[in-house]
Amino acid sequence: MGSLPALPPSRERAGREPREGTTNVGRDRLYRTEAIVLKRSDMGEADRLLTVYTPGRGKLRLLAKGVRKIASRKAGHVELFLHAEFQVAQGHTWDIVTQAETLHAFRALREDLWRTGYASYCAELLDRFAEEEEENRPLFDLALATLKRLDQESDLALVVRYFELHLLALAGYQPELFHCPVCRNLLQPVVNYWAPAEGGALCPRDGESRAGAEPLSLNALKVLRFLQTREWETCRRLSLSKGLHAELESTLQRTIVYVLERNLKSVAFLHTLRRQLAALGNGYQSAARAA
Numbered sequence: 001m002g003s004l005p006a007l008p009p010s011r012e013r014a015g016r017e018p019r020e021g022t023t024n025v026g027r028d029r030l031y032r033t034e035a036i037v038l039k040r041s042d043m044g045e046a047d048r049l050l051t052v053y054t055p056g057r058g059k060l061r062l063l064a065k066g067v068r069k070i071a072s073r074k075a076g077h078v079e080l081f082l083h084a085e086f087q088v089a090q091g092h093t094w095d096i097v098t099q100a101e102t103l104h105a106f107r108a109l110r111e112d113l114w115r116t117g118y119a120s121y122c123a124e125l126l127d128r129f130a131e132e133e134e135e136n137r138p139l140f141d142l143a144l145a146t147l148k149r150l151d152q153e154s155d156l157a158l159v160v161r162y163f164e165l166h167l168l169a170l171a172g173y174q175p176e177l178f179h180c181p182v183c184r185n186l187l188q189p190v191v192n193y194w195a196p197a198e199g200g201a202l203c204p205r206d207g208e209s210r211a212g213a214e215p216l217s218l219n220a221l222k223v224l225r226f227l228q229t230r231e232w233e234t235c236r237r238l239s240l241s242k243g244l245h246a247e248l249e250s251t252l253q254r255t256i257v258y259v260l261e262r263n264l265k266s267v268a269f270l271h272t273l274r275r276q277l278a279a280l281g282n283g284y285q286s287a288a289r290a291a
C-alpha cells in the first residue's frame, strides 16, 4: 500500500442497535465464546464492565454481575488479561457473562510490574485497533500468543515490537520495508528514512527533504524486516542492543501514533516506569531478566 489513510470514523462506534425481546433471556439468547479480558471497570455495587476480545465477534463489552462479591464463583475468571471461555446472555444494553472458565491465567501479567505494563500497553493497542463485533481470528491468535509471550519471555520489548508490526499489518497498515513508497525503488543497505505518513521506509533521496521523516538505521530496517517476515520462534532468538531497541520502539510508535492520531495512555505509563527504574539505578532492560 502506498500511504496510511486516516482512521475511518466508523472505528469509534458509539453504540449498537438495541435488540428485540432480550428482556427475558432464553436458551437462544445464549452464546459461548473464548475471550481475552482487555479492560475492566467497576459498575454499581458489585458488578464489572469488561472489554474483551473474541475470535468470532471481535471486541465486546460484557457485564459481569456480582463479581466483586467475596463469594462470587465467577470473580477469578474475569481478571485482567485472562484467556477464558465465557457463556454470555444477550442483554439490552450489555451482554451478560453467565458462566466463565479460565483457559490461561497468565498470572505473571498481573504480578510482575513490568509484565503488567507491557500487557496493559498491548491490551490498549488492541482495544484501539480492534473493531466491535467483527470477526478477526488472526488478530485474536496474535493477541493470545502475545499474552503468552509476555507471561514467559525475557525480552518483553521484542515481544511488543513483534506484536505492533503484526497488529499494524492485520489492521491494514502494514509498513513498507522493502521498496520506497514514493519512487518504488528497492531500498538500499544504507541509512534510509522512516515516514509514517508515507507508509514506511523511504529511500534517502525521497526521505531527506520530507516533513516528518526521520533517519532509519540499517540495523533497525533489518530487524523490522526480520520481525515482519519470520515466525516468532525464529525472532525470539534475536539479541538487540539497548540503542537498537530504543530506535525500534520510537520508529513503530511514531507509526502507531500517526495511525491512531492520538497519544496512548499506556505509552506514557511505560515512560513513567522507565524513569522510575532509571532513578533506582536499574537499566531499561533490567526487568527483562534472563529466563
Ligand SMILES: [Zn+2]
Pocket: 180, 181, 182, 183, 184, 185, 202, 203, 204, 205, 206
Ligand atoms: Zn524513493
